[in-house]
Amino acid sequence: MEQIEQFSFDFQTEIPHIIRESRDEIRLQMGEFAGPLDLLLYLIKQEQANIFDIPIARITDEYLKYIRLIKSLDTSLAADFLVMAATLIEIKSKMLLPREISEAPDEEIEDPRRELVDRLLEYETYKNASQMLWTRSTVEQAIFTRGKIESDENNTEVNSNVFDLLKIFQKILAKHKEDVILKIEREEMSLAEMLKKLKAMFREREQLHLLELLREMSTRQEIILAFIAVLELVRMGNVTLLQQSIFGDVVLTKSK
Amino acid sequence: MDLETERQPRSINEIVAIIEALIFVADEPVSAKLLAEVLDEDRETIEAAVEQLQNEYQHRESGLTLREIAGGWQISTRAEFHTEVRKFLKTRPNAKLSLAALETLAVIAYKQPVTVPEILEIRGVQSASAIKTLLDKRLITAKGRKETVGRPMQYGTSKEFLLQFGLKDLSELPSIEDFEDLAGSI
Known part of the structure; x- marks a missing residue:
């Protein structure tokens, strides 16, 4: 599409400015990462390393350095980042061990990095796909359709149906219930x-x-x-x- | 339709004009099937008429364009004029999806139906709140449970997804192999 060029962005540099913080993401000084694989991929690219021959010791050190920067993370998110740190350290230690000479020389020795590379490649595939979606939605936001014909539906103030109301009502009820539970004070004896x-x-x-x-x-x-x-x-x-x-x-x- | 009197066969130009009127008043993209029903014409005639209308917009370099989206036809402004249109409407672009939500959406779009654990495996991170965002924005819907251990819920993209990303249907998405080829390059 010829239009895309006009609205194209540098995904890496634009993203930190337009994305709000959420529980799924971390925001570091130099940007934002959607997960441990995202951070790892960034570090590998920063090092201009070949993804098929990752300098694992250096990348692991870098990764751990950034992990220390992460403050007040959502616990489950922090856990995912730590799992990756553990994986990296494991691979690093495997790489340090002298390899036994295989008895059958034809047998390929499994590279300890192999699984990680596969995961990174798969992840990057979908990350690339998400950039495409991002571009598409940007273009789409530049396209307008005729406003709806005068009706309650196009009045943004009442642009909701009975189910939306019901949902909100249930939410309020649920919240109220919690409040009541909190207010009950047990009679206590000294x-x-x-x-x-x-x-x-x-x-x-x-x-x-x-x-x-x-x-x-x-x-x-x-x-x-x-x-x-x-x-x-x-x-x-x-x-x-x-x-x-x-x-x-x-x-x-x-x-x- | 309940036309009791025998009507004269319409000229193609007339059909084109009626189709334009119908697409104009519609809130949502109008399918060729629905147009065929309302006009009581066959699909081939409708498709030829739609194509003619589309060409007409193009030829006179209209500010409007007729495009196929989410399984139907829609009249919309041309993207080139977004600055003026926004200024007139006094609107700003909607808040964008987060990185995490976009990634999760990409996985769902290409792997649907897909379960939460399968998404976790690819993204290497919990995606619960991204999934919630996507559900709230109606970009994805639950697509039944997978017949496996724990019977996890499966998710897929919705019609809203096609609309917001300007897609005729899912087959219009670039193939995942294109992105695979890109992966791994520096």
Whole structure:
């Protein structure tokens, strides 16, 4: 198409200015990368290295250098970049190992970089295809069709259908639900209150069975508090403990 | 159509004129099939008429052009005049897709139907939010589940994709081999 030339851009230099940040991308000082393969490809091109004979030691060092630059990454994204770092280091170490002389000399020795090269080539294929899409959409944005005939549809303020409304309504409902959950506050008891409660119980009677006492508590937190309160009472010498059999119930008796 | 009276056979010029009127009022690209139905003419006649109309626009160097897009015909402005048209409409180009979204879209366009793990394998990075963006923009749609472990969802491009990228149909995309040949060069 003759039009393309007019709207052609240098993809490498233009991209950083028109793309917004998203969770899928990282933005470094010199540009933006859509993933570890993208960064790797960039480094290989920067080094003007042959993709079929990647200087793996140098590229690995470069890659690790850039990885350190990446700050506050989305965790899953960071993980993908780190996986690539690990792959590079693995290949680098394999390349350092002396190769065993194959017993069958005809057998081709697998280059440790082979799989990575294949992946890079496949990735670059689709990256090139995405540049084509980018160019197409740029040209397409320069083409206009007749505006819609006067109707609600061309009024941008109500340019939505019932399903859009429903979607938004559901979103709001869902959000509201979350809010409510966040607002619920559990009634919480303090240790002091629990101590007071236990002391009140001992005012009425001489003895309490630990199991029974704990069973009366309704929440996990209350059980824990009650247990701590009992320990506290023992420490202060208000009650003594008595266990009649091994693993049996513990009886709390008010000290005289 | 419910024309009860016998109508006179139309001249080709008349057919061309009616087709122009119909394409003009349509919100979306109009398929040759639909034109044939409305005019009650056969497909060959319609196709010849559309071609004539297209030539007419070209010959008089019109500001408009008739083009085939997303399986139909559409009248649109010529790209050359985008500056003036934008100035008149007071619009600016839409926000572009992100690099990640474009890459994901390219993989989906060429490998469809394709699953999320398959996209991850090619891109080497999680593509969940790119996929969400593409779904929100209606450029891709879910195309059923793949009968494999975990029955992952498969995605493919939509009609909106054809419209936004100015494509007649998917076969108009350059072949992936062209991009393969480019890959690996410095």
